[in-house]
Amino acid sequence: MLSPLPSTEPPQDCPLCPRLAEFRHVQQAAHPDWYNAPVPSFGDPDAWLAIVGLAPGLQGANRTGRPFTGDFAGILLYETLLKFGLAEGSYAAVPDDGLTLKGAMIINAVRCLPPQNKPTPEEIRTCRPFLEAPLAALPNLRVVIALGQIAHQSAVKALGGRLPKARFGHCAEHWLPSGLVLIDSYHCSRYNQNTRVLTPPMFEAVFEKAAALRAQEARAASM
Template sequence: MNFAPSPLPETEPPHDCPNCPRLVAFRNELRAEFPTWWNAPVPAFGDPDAWLGIIGLAPGKHGANRTGRPFTGDFAGQLLYETLGKFGLAEGVFAAKPDDGLKLNGAIIINAVKCLPPQNKPTPEEIRTCRPFVESQLAELPKARIFIALGQIAHQTSVKLLGGRLPKAKFGHLAEHVMPDGRILIDSYHCSRYNQNTRVLTPEMFEEVFARALELRRSIAAA
């Protein structure tokens, strides 16, 4: 399998990042069971000149942990990349594999936690430990003035790294938070299989988030 390179290679954790013992042990188990999978910290994917930053939770076992590209190979990615394409933020055909040639235009995807956690549930310590990598990536995106957080954990990480305060920035679908430096964070329910199957998140609700991001971009450009 050909794996997608990171648009921000100098900011990524090492392939054998040792920082979280529980995640390292899980990674080693999966490397023994599935030696052809990526099984490593998943790099960012997208446009290094992005105006929009999308912050996810963590790699999925059969998705990004297998393919090495965020939201690629699992149920959640289908809705995300279809929506990005609909709003002109992706070009090419999404075929759920890292060498499908898909490109993002004006957007970049970064996970709050770079490695796969058991049961898709990172611990608070693992989230904190991974935060410096995300922070360094955001620092390399000076054109990104609008961010979308997919889910509660991504929201918390985004607020802290963008300089906001969590007590004043409560998570809610389509909630908007203006950070001290003027950057804007929009919340979305995560596009997980569970949220889609239970109709917590519908395609229409998800599209509203990206439509609002584009509206805000136009407002910023016109100011």
């Protein structure tokens, strides 16, 4: 999967997190036909909206090479992006389905598959430059949506904020020193959806808020 922001990506066999590198090599041996590498960002380099996820899933992005592609979480995410005009085409859970993003970019806070989907705090910190760089490379970025608390914490730090002043909460809105707005969402994981921690209307409300903030800024700029 080619990155829209190639200069911001980690190397294909990134060694910076020894535990994640070792786990990657295990998966490469077990599934040689899978992607099994740091997953690149996916989307529009002119994006006004960035979506920050946690990390690749074993059967999802680690297998396919595209964020949220091939796992349960991707269904709700991409259906919502299509509904809000932030994607074009159709989502078929494979990286060559022709789906494109329009005005949006997806970036994982941790680029490599972590065992049991649980990166350590040190791994999250080590990978943060690969979140900071693509966010900084988006010239039209205005709003960031963080999917889950880990993504929230990493996005706040990447954007120059302070966690005590930016507490995670679904649909919470945080204005950061960078001038960007961060909106939180519960992660669209299978568990959160099955337990109704997150419902489609709740998820859509986050994107409605993002769209409203962008429209508000556009009106102010035109006055």
